[in-house]
Amino acid sequence: MSHATGLEYLRKEALPLMWCSGCGNGITLGAMLRAFEELRYKKNEVVVVSGIGCWGKADDYIMTNALHTTHGRALTYATGVKAANPELHVVVLMGDGDGATIGGNHLIHAARRNMDLTAIIVNNFNYGMTGGQFSATTPAASITSTSIAGNPERGFDICGLAEAAGANYVARETVANGAMLKKRIVEALGKKGFSLVEVISPCTTLFGPRNKMKQPIDMIRWMKEKGVPRAKYEQLANAEADGYFVTGKLVDKDYPDFCASYESMRSRINVRAGGK
Amino acid sequence: MTSTSRLIQGNEAIALGAFYAGARFYAGYPITPSTEIAEICSRELPKLGGTFMQMEDELASMGAIIGASLTGVKSFTATSGPGFSLMQENLGMATMGEVPLVVIDIQRSGPSTGLATKPSQSDFMQLRWGRHGDQTVIAICPSSVRECFEMTVKAFNLSEQFRTPVIVAPDEIVGHMRENYAVPAPGELPVCDRIKPSGPADGYKPFNFEGDKVAPLASYGSEYIFHITSSMHGEDGFSNNDPQNAARRVAQLHKKIEEHRGDIVMTKSYDVEDCDILVVATGAVARTARAAAAEARKKGLKVGVLQLITIWPFPDVEIIKAVEGARKVVVAEMNYSGQLAGEVVKALGPQVNLKKVNSFNGQIITPADILKEFD
Numbered sequence: 001m002s003h004a005t006g007l008e009y010l011r012k013e014a015l016p017l018m019w020c021s022g023c024g025n026g027i028t029l030g031a032m033l034r035a036f037e038e039l040r041y042k043k044n045e046v047v048v049v050s051g052i053g054c055w056g057k058a059d060d061y062i063m064t065n066a067l068h069t070t071h072g073r074a075l076t077y078a079t080g081v082k083a084a085n086p087e088l089h090v091v092v093l094m095g096d097g098d099g100a101t102i103g104g105n106h107l108i109h110a111a112r113r114n115m116d117l118t119a120i121i122v123n124n125f126n127y128g129m130t131g132g133q134f135s136a137t138t139p140a141a142s143i144t145s146t147s148i149a150g151n152p153e154r155g156f157d158i159c160g161l162a163e164a165a166g167a168n169y170v171a172r173e174t175v176a177n178g179a180m181l182k183k184r185i186v187e188a189l190g191k192k193g194f195s196l197v198e199v200i201s202p203c204t205t206l207f208g209p210r211n212k213m214k215q216p217i218d219m220i221r222w223m224k225e226k227g228v229p230r231a232k233y234e235q236l237a238n239a240e241a242d243g244y245f246v247t248g249k250l251v252d253k254d255y256p257d258f259c260a261s262y263e264s265m266r267s268r269i270n271v272r273a274g275g276k
Numbered sequence: 277m278t279s280t281s282r283l284i285q286g287n288e289a290i291a292l293g294a295f296y297a298g299a300r301f302y303a304g305y306p307i308t309p310s311t312e313i314a315e316i317c318s319r320e321l322p323k324l325g326g327t328f329m330q331m332e333d334e335l336a337s338m339g340a341i342i343g344a345s346l347t348g349v350k351s352f353t354a355t356s357g358p359g360f361s362l363m364q365e366n367l368g369m370a371t372m373g374e375v376p377l378v379v380i381d382i383q384r385s386g387p388s389t390g391l392a393t394k395p396s397q398s399d400f401m402q403l404r405w406g407r408h409g410d411q412t413v414i415a416i417c418p419s420s421v422r423e424c425f426e427m428t429v430k431a432f433n434l435s436e437q438f439r440t441p442v443i444v445a446p447d448e449i450v451g452h453m454r455e456n457y458a459v460p461a462p463g464e465l466p467v468c469d470r471i472k473p474s475g476p477a478d479g480y481k482p483f484n485f486e487g488d489k490v491a492p493l494a495s496y497g498s499e500y501i502f503h504i505t506s507s508m509h510g511e512d513g514f515s516n517n518d519p520q521n522a523a524r525r526v527a528q529l530h531k532k533i534e535e536h537r538g539d540i541v542m543t544k545s546y547d548v549e550d551c552d553i554l555v556v557a558t559g560a561v562a563r564t565a566r567a568a569a570a571e572a573r574k575k576g577l578k579v580g581v582l583q584l585i586t587i588w589p590f591p592d593v594e595i596i597k598a599v600e601g602a603r604k605v606v607v608a609e610m611n612y613s614g615q616l617a618g619e620v621v622k623a624l625g626p627q628v629n630l631k632k633v634n635s636f637n638g639q640i641i642t643p644a645d646i647l648k649e650f651d
């Protein structure tokens with residue numbers, strides 16, 4: 001079997017990528033475009049909806065339909081696209097600031113509504129685009145440009161939030177394993193209902209160097225060491241305190257998605273109207 | 277087939293007007309005094325093959341209707357003061373992305389939560405300037421149930437013709453008033469649809485406008501593939517930082533409206549030809565003004581009324597024309613600061629003999645309030 005390259009979806013004239021060397025956005029973009037190819041998506045049937053941030057700029061490199069929106073609101077635009085045309089494959093690209101901080105409420109409700117969207121949240125633990133301030137996923141005590149003596153707030157678990165809010169599919173992977181990441185994106189895209197892939201990714205210019213990971217490779221080593229499957233995580237004595245996190249498929253359900261529920265409601269309304 | 281007339285509420289007429297215009301997607305968040313529109317949409321849109329969504333807030337509502345509109349479905353939302361404030365950022369995105377849609381803002385009293393159920397006319401400046409960045413907008417202010425219906429249809433038409441958001445902003449009195457109205461039969465009022473591309477799908481450019489025209493807009497899912505962005509963009513829809521491109525694009529966003537003001541600006545005049553005193557008003561207050569003018573005419577005073585239907589672009593040319601021969605202008609509006617009066621002064625010059633009649637306590641202006649200014 002020949003391997004997917006995703007090249008047909010890549011806007012080559014926009015290269016080179018704008019991201020810093022060592023940034024995980026390129027790997028994530030590659031994984032996503034390969035996933036499109038594996039699923040044989042037609043470019044005109046895909047709408048990539050992106051927020052604002054470094055990862056939110058990914059649409060500049062993509063040849064499908066795209067909608068580059070406002071900071072934190074990408075899921076709301078995507079919800080409108082999908083509800084108005086359920087045939088489309090709608091993929092939503094957000095950073096941790098975009099998707100889980102300013103846009104946290106929309107994440108909760110897109111998952112609760114079980115909109116048939118695939119959210120790809122690149123979590124680099126800080127606001128890359130604006131110079132590395134802390135976000136809602138920055139771990140406590142981490143150094144950022146607005147927490148020079150250590151973050152006084154706690155970071156929170158995006159996947160846990162999505163699960164609690166009712167997502168049909170949730171997975172977390174790191175950019176240290178691009179092939180696995182692509183596999184998860186394929187699974188997420190194939191799932192009806194709300195799916196979310198959290199991508200743990202290095203910010204090699206801002207977050208890493210400020211937190212004792214001077215070189216890009218240091219962050220890759222860190223995520224390889226700390227990202228472990230659920231079974232291993234549960235065996236570790238002090239997993240959370242020691243900074244471990246679970247990777248892999250975390251949720252896989254088949255609750256009816258919004259569009260399906262809406263259609264059954266529509267038939268109830270029509271029956272009532274007809275019965276009058 | 278003409279339907280018989282029945283008592284219809286302003287808000288209901290807006291919803292029915294939207295359906296008549298072809299709107300099939302509504303996303304909103306409940307807020308008095310606009311909620312009836314959402315409730316009607318929740319019941320009726322599913323039957324029409326459309327979709328109603330109750331979103332988590334007004335930011336989401338605006339985002340959703342932009343997304344829906346880009347699939348080729350005419351889309352709208354309705355709100356009031358606090359919700360309209362929350363919509364601003366994404367509304368600006370619709371202007372930048374040139375996405376047709378309609379926003380209904382039933383004006384209520386503020387600031388902030390204010391007199392939440394009471395009328396006002398104090399959003400005029402927010403309608404025009406509520407978004408950051410230099411841009412323009414179309415805003416319409418109906419004053420009767422008939423106008424609620426007709427102006428909603430018109431708003432959708434303008435939004436499609438000019439690829440721009442259009443705001444319909446009746447005050448609460450108009451939104452909640454009931455009048456006899458016969459909904460027009462299909463075909464009686466013109467309905468404009470989006471100009472779609474017709475050339476080869478390859479090389480389609482969603483912002484390739486010519487002169488003062490807008491570029492045709494494809495729909496997501498059609499054979500045309502396209503990018504829309506909130507960032508400055510070139511003809512191809514991809515972000516573009518070239519200063520020349522930026523200047524051309526910002527100018528176009530203004531020009532496509534300014535240069536077609538003849539199609540957009542609507543006013544109604546009542547007895548202005550011979551008037552000594554001209555009353556300028558909009559919405560419910562335009563009706564008060566007409567009552568006051570009729571009363572004054574009985575006493576031999578020559579009073580005329582210019583009702584502003586379009587608020588933005590501001591009907592300055594129409595005001596200049598109507599005021600010819602008059603010795604005095606009275607501007608009546610339901611706000612403290614004289615938002616319309618300021619624009620009238622801008623049109624007529626600071627030396628104009630202008631009296632302001634304002635209410636800002638959640639109560640309508642009465643004919644007596646206006647009559648006082650005729651002496």
Ligand SMILES: Cc1ncc(C[n+]2csc(CCOP(=O)(O)OP(=O)(O)O)c2C)c(N)n1
Nearest residue numbers: 052053054055071095096097098127128129
């Ligand atoms: C409403 C609004 N507030 C703030 C900003 C400024 N801003 C742009 S990107 C960004 C944060 C980006 O961080 P994240 O979403 O984590 O993405 P990353 O850049 O790290 O990929 C902020 C705060 C904005 N564009 N809009």
